[in-house]
Amino acid sequence: MAFKSKLPHQEISIFSVMSKLAQEEKAINLSQGFPNFSCDPILIDLVRKYMVEGKNQYAPMPGLAALRQIIAHKIKSLYQVDIDFEKEITITAGATQAIYNSIQTVVHTGDEVIIIEPAYDSYSPAIKMCGGIPVAYQLNAPNFKVDWDELGKLISDKTKMLIINTPHNPTATRLDEDDLQKLNDLLADKDIFVLSDEVYEHLVYDQQKHVTLLSYPELYKRSFVSYSFGKTFHATGWKMGYLVAPPILTAEFRKIHQFTVFSVNTPIQHALAEYMQEPNNYLELGDFYQKKRDLFLEAMNGCSLKPLPSAGTYYALFDYSEVSDQKELDFAKEVTRKFKVATIPVSAFYSQKIENRVLRICFAKKEETLIEAASRLSRL
Ligand SMILES: Cc1ncc(COP(=O)(O)O)c(C=O)c1O
Numbered sequence: 001m002a003f004k005s006k007l008p009h010q011e012i013s014i015f016s017v018m019s020k021l022a023q024e025e026k027a028i029n030l031s032q033g034f035p036n037f038s039c040d041p042i043l044i045d046l047v048r049k050y051m052v053e054g055k056n057q058y059a060p061m062p063g064l065a066a067l068r069q070i071i072a073h074k075i076k077s078l079y080q081v082d083i084d085f086e087k088e089i090t091i092t093a094g095a096t097q098a099i100y101n102s103i104q105t106v107v108h109t110g111d112e113v114i115i116i117e118p119a120y121d122s123y124s125p126a127i128k129m130c131g132g133i134p135v136a137y138q139l140n141a142p143n144f145k146v147d148w149d150e151l152g153k154l155i156s157d158k159t160k161m162l163i164i165n166t167p168h169n170p171t172a173t174r175l176d177e178d179d180l181q182k183l184n185d186l187l188a189d190k191d192i193f194v195l196s197d198e199v200y201e202h203l204v205y206d207q208q209k210h211v212t213l214l215s216y217p218e219l220y221k222r223s224f225v226s227y228s229f230g231k232t233f234h235a236t237g238w239k240m241g242y243l244v245a246p247p248i249l250t251a252e253f254r255k256i257h258q259f260t261v262f263s264v265n266t267p268i269q270h271a272l273a274e275y276m277q278e279p280n281n282y283l284e285l286g287d288f289y290q291k292k293r294d295l296f297l298e299a300m301n302g303c304s305l306k307p308l309p310s311a312g313t314y315y316a317l318f319d320y321s322e323v324s325d326q327k328e329l330d331f332a333k334e335v336t337r338k339f340k341v342a343t344i345p346v347s348a349f350y351s352q353k354i355e356n357r358v359l360r361i362c363f364a365k366k367e368e369t370l371i372e373a374a375s376r377l378s379r380l
Contacts, residue, residue, distance in 0.1 A: 007125055014121070014329075014348035021333060022342035028373045031332075031342040033169065033314065035364040039234040040281070046271035055270050059263040062254060063091025063242065067273040071242060074276065081214045087247035090257055091240070093264045095199045095228040098243035100126045101256045102224035103161065105249065106193050107132040111160035116146060118349030120169050120197065132160070134351070141356035142308055142319065144171040148182040155190065162187070165197040166211065167204060167312025170349050170360040174204060174312040177211055184219050193249075194219060199228035199241070200313040202285040205293065208311065214244065221246055224253065229272055232282050234364075238268055289314050289363070292370065296363045299374030305359070314364040317346065321357040323380055332359055339376045 018031035029036075038044075062068065068085035075083050083089060092098040099122055107113060109131030115123050117136045124134045137151045164183070166175040175183075187194070196213035204210045213219050225244045230236035245253055275281055293310055300307060305318035324331050328345030336342045343359040363370060 007128060010125060014344055018332065018336065018342045018344055021336050025336050025340060025342075027336045027340040027342045028369060028376070029342045030361040030363070030365065030373055031344045033362050033364065034230075034236040035234045035314075036369055037234065037366050040275075043233060043235070043271060043275050043281075046274050047267050050267040050270040055267045057266060059091070059266040059269050061258050061263050062086075063089065063263070064266070064269040064273055067091060067269045067276075068242075070273055070276045071244075074279070074282070075214060075244070077279070079212050079215050081212075081220075083214070083244060084247065088244055088250050090243045090245075090250060090254060091264055091269060092226075092243055092257065093241070093261050094230060094239035095197065095226040095241040096122050096239070097257075097261060098224070098226040098241050099123065099195065099197060100129075101253055101260060102195050102226065102243060102245070103127055103132070104130050104256050105224070105253045107160050110158065112156060112158040113160060114151065114154050114162040116151070116164060116168075117351060117354075118170050118346050119163070120165055121349065123163050124351065133158075135159070136351050138350065138352075138354060139171060141317075141358055144168070144173045146175070146179060148179070148186055152186050155186075155192070159190075159192050161193040161195060163195045163197065164213070167200040169200065169313050170315055170317070170344065170346050172308070172310035172313045172315045172317060174208070175211055180211055180213065180216055180219070184216050187222070188218065192222065194223040196223055196225045198225055199231045201227065202232055202282050203289050203314055204286055204312040205290045205310065210312070224249060232285060233272070233275070238265065240264060240268055240272065292363045292365070292367070295367060296361075296370045296374060299371050300377065303374065303378045304380050305377060308358065315360050315362055317358045317360055318343075319356075319358050320380075325357075327355055328357065328359065331357075335359070335377070335380070339379060341373045341376050 015032045022029040068089040072083045072085040103126045107130045111132045112135045113127045127134045201210045229240040304323045308317040310316040328347040332345045346358045347353045
């Protein structure tokens with residue numbers, strides 16, 4: 001039967017391509033962004049406990065009150081911001097659904113949405129699915145800093161939304177107070193919504209602090225802010241996350257949320273609500289991953305791939321311009337085949353496939369995996 005594709009130019013995700021190749025080549029897979037170690041057994045026991053207790057039916061549509069309350073408490077204690085858990089927090093099926101529904105909530109056919117590339121791959125298709133037009137602002141190696149004046153030049157009378165992501169996947173950079181203040185000033189007199197994707201909020205290194213959009217009241221009024229339990233609690237396969245947005249936007253968001261999933265996994269929501277009573281369960285995450293980053297960088301010392309700074313997320317970029325002038329995808333494939341380590345070409349995160357000769361590795365892996373991968377890469 002003939003049909004018209006809604007995403008006619010959508011390619012297979014680079015993660016599937018590189019993971020498949022990693023499997024075929026029996027390579028260490030540092031491409032996809034998930035841990036190869038298990039999540040806390042206490043959390044698993046809590047999920048089991050609530051399943052056995054019979055918490056297996058639909059949760060309330062916005063999410064369990066106890067979970068939303070503890071999230072509001074976390075936001076207050078970390079960022080000194082008051083969030084009304086009833087009206088401003090919705091539990092979602094991963095950050096992906098929070099992102100998708102936020103875009104659906106405000107973007108109409110013909111609206112433009114500014115994204116900052118290289119960009120996480122779900123933004124653009126979500127914009128296109130509601131007839132919107134992604135407009136890319138391009139970050140450049142090696143600093144990948146946003147020039148807010150340049151970005152401002154992309155704003156038109158069709159711009160409906162701007163998407164930021166901090167800490168940033170794939171460049172491992174983060175926005176600081178100056179960036180958020182500039183964003184605040186840029187949008188002050190404009191009717192433009194913001195989606196701030198903050199799934200790596202706890203993965204910030206070197207004594208820095210995550211700067212959240214929630215701390216900017218004027219920006220927050222127009223914003224959707226997405227988070228992921230998967231990233232925070234080493235359980236990406238559970239697809240659990242949440243959205244924080246002001247009451248008027250949350251009300252509209254929930255109209256869509258209730259007809260995409262209605263509500264998400266009940267026993268896991270109960271388990272998370274109890275597990276988050278202990279703040280160290282998320283506060284220790286930065287140190288935990290910083291140790292992995294440092295271990296990997298140390299093991300890569302002397303390798304001809306040159307690391308760029310990793311200020312946040314569980315990724316690091318490596319510049320290979322001294323080793324090869326191949327395109328990133330070709331080089332990543334060659335490294336997988338010859339050295340048995342799979343990485344991600346950053347060009348895949350640009351709509352125009354911009355080449356900076358950098359590869360992204362994910363260091364959310366066991367120590368022995370990181371050491372073995374570094375030893376293989378050192379032969380390059
Ligand atoms: C920047 C960014 N946003 C959102 C997500 C998706 O999060 P979740 O797995 O909770 O849907 C990811 C996952 O890699 C990500 O890197």
